[in-house]
Amino acid sequence: xxxxxxxxxxxxxxxxxxxxxxxxxxxxxxxxxxxxxxxxxxxxxxxxxxxxxxxxxxxxxxxxxxxxxxxxxxxxxxxxxxxxxxxxxxxxxxxxxxxxxxx
Numbered sequence: 001x002x003x004x005x006x007x008x009x010x011x012x013x014x015x016x017x018x019x020x021x022x023x024x025x026x027x028x029x030x031x032x033x034x035x036x037x038x039x040x041x042x043x044x045x046x047x048x049x050x051x052x053x054x055x056x057x058x059x060x061x062x063x064x065x066x067x068x069x070x071x072x073x074x075x076x077x078x079x080x081x082x083x084x085x086x087x088x089x090x091x092x093x094x095x096x097x098x099x100x101x102x103x
Contacts, residue, residue, distance in 0.1 A: 036079070043072055 025033075050065030 036076070039072060043069065 047065055047069050050061045054060075054062035054065075
């Protein structure tokens with residue numbers, strides 16, 4: 001297969017190399033997903049430990065723990081927002097291509 005890649009290193013729409021039918025992910029996207037899985041798995045434990053320690057007389061740990069949790073949630077929201085923008089962009093490109101071929 002001689003598939004073209006876009007400027008982000010992914011295969012373009014129609015040149016799917018992903019079993020889910022989407023474009024092939026770059027190494028950076030795969031690594032980012034792996035890191036986010038680790039963060040998602042560890043976050044509840046870390047926050048619960050900070051809250052527990054704050055309740056047991058170490059209240060100075062609570063503010064940093066909540067700040068870290070807020071940053072993680074903000075990053076996850078930005079990732080979701082970016083993914084949605086990418087999907088809209090791909091859909092628009094597909095619709096434009098379909099309109100061009102039907103006229």
